[in-house]
Amino acid sequence: MGLVDRIASLGRSAIDMVAGLGRAGLMLWGAVFRVPRIRKGTPLLVKQIYVVGVQSMVIVLVSGLFIGMVLALQGYTILVDFGTEESLGPMVALSLLRELGPVVTALLFAGRAGSALTAEIGLMKSTEQLSSLEMMAIDPLRQVIAPRFWAGVISMPLLALMFTAVGIFGGHLVGVEWKGIDHGSFWSILQASVEWRQDIVNCLIKSTAFAVVVTWIALYRGYQVIPNPEGISRATTQTVVQSSLAVLALDFLLTAIMFG
């Protein structure tokens, strides 16, 4: 292949990427910036919170507990060498609040709920349910995309908070109950070092941002699916890969802004 051809194909894929971003933006715009219909919209939203939120709860809680426990165990073996095992509390709490809570929840969410959203919408598209809605004079963006988007944006920060709370409890289990750090000093040092604005608000901001990105990618991949089984399976994989990468990159960016 000649150099010119390569440059041309590079340019073409760049243009395709920009166009894809534009389509994704238009989809989000069409779904989100509409006057909400309270009476008809609420049941749809509740159902989607059930699907993306409630059904992701078990995996998030179990992962949170184990990650908190592992974190405490690893932290303890390091800190005890310096005689500062009392600092285990802040170490566990701050790692969870600032990083692991939002990030790991987002990754779990992408794998559990994001891929399911892509597959569901992809299936609705390939079985012509979306076209069918359009022909019934009902906007699929409003009927199908919008409730799922809002459900994701509402559920994920809550899941991240649950993950963090359970993780800190896991750290407490290992640090205090097992390794015998004093209960009082564990909590008082933890409380002295965690700050409401710096840590909890930032945790919420991060997980909301991740929620937007993951849900958006999942919905877009489903909406743009090539309507056949191979297309759906590829779109599902793409959702998990792309949203995980996007979460990690965005995490770096947000961390740099918040703590850098």
Added chain:
Amino acid sequence: MTQHSTPLVEVRNLGFRRGSRVIYDDISLTIPRGKVTAIMGPSGIGKTTLLKLIGGQLVPDSGEVLFDGQNVHSASRSQLFEMRKRMSMLFQSGALFTDMNVFDNVAFALREHTQLSEEIIRTLVLMKLEAVGLRGAADLVPNELSGGMQRRAALARAIALEPEMVMYDEPFAGQDPISMGVLVKLIRELSHALNLTSVVVSHDVAEVMSIADYVYVIAEKQVIARGTPDELRGATDNAQLMQFLQGEPDGPVPFHFPAKDFSEELANGAG
């Protein structure tokens, strides 16, 4: 009635291409009110595309589609939605919403577009289901139905809002002879009973010829023949049409995909 003199749908000089592939090149057709109009043609020529163009889901590259005198593609979004409430489409797969049961599927459009009480909706839905013979299946979810029953349920949903026009996309494809017979009967009876304008897109020659009032045959991006079923059967001078109607393997539409000369390719492969 005087309004019957103008056709409900008019397709004028329509051109459409997907990527670099031309699907339609300047075709025109009219769909009269209260009649069954069939559009036939071999697979893969984009008959479904034509329905989507009429429904305003796809935008043509040239030409226009008029629904009751109104241009479908230059209409605003809300005008288009108003037009779509007057038409409905039966998709090849049925396209029932998989997360609700048959009753809710049929009730869906009524609940969305009307302010009727739940009681009246119940009555209307049961009437439609009775018409397609599925009143007993109201509580089943689509996955529990056979393909033919899914299509009938979808038909009940398509007529729920009492549209003026129903577009059938390949209603007979992949059906066993009994379901096919049921569908033929339903389409014919519903069209007459509700005074529906029906557009049937299909390649099942025998079934279409038995219900259509007027037939368009499309091939090679063009309308190659038009007329009542009897006229078409009589048009023996149109070789392409005859090949399609009688299902001959070779003719104007070649059996072989375009390729190099066979003996030449064999010789090259050996050498």
Added chain:
Amino acid sequence: MLTRKIEILVGSFLLVGLAAFLLLVFKVANVDVQSSDSSYQLKATFSNIGGLKVRSPVKVGGVVVGRVSDIELDPTLLEPVVTMTIDKRFNQFPETSSLAILTSGLLGEQFLGLTPGFVDDDIAMLKDGDVISDTHGALVLEDLIGQFLYSMGEDK
């Protein structure tokens, strides 16, 4: 279309999320709900604040009575000025009280130790906005080592 079960589960989900939020806010971050009228502010100037930070505790005999709310450098004197927010319940500190920057343990966090002074008839109590003048800055380890080495040299 919606079953009662789903509604209840979603409701519980939202409640658990809220509970996790409250737990993090009050148990983990230990946010003081007290508003400004239940606390008052004191100021003090130090020569060196070492590792003192905003939100470091102010302790009397080891008990937390308030927190550092602001640290800034006086632009003319070029000395750090520390503002503390003290709980209103502890408003009986005499003017003669002294402040020192202390360290919990050898490598631990730094905090402000407030030592109440003597009380006399003409000694008033500290009020909102008052300045504590008797202060001891942070001990800087490098300075201590320097002094130690210097005194070793003198002994010879």
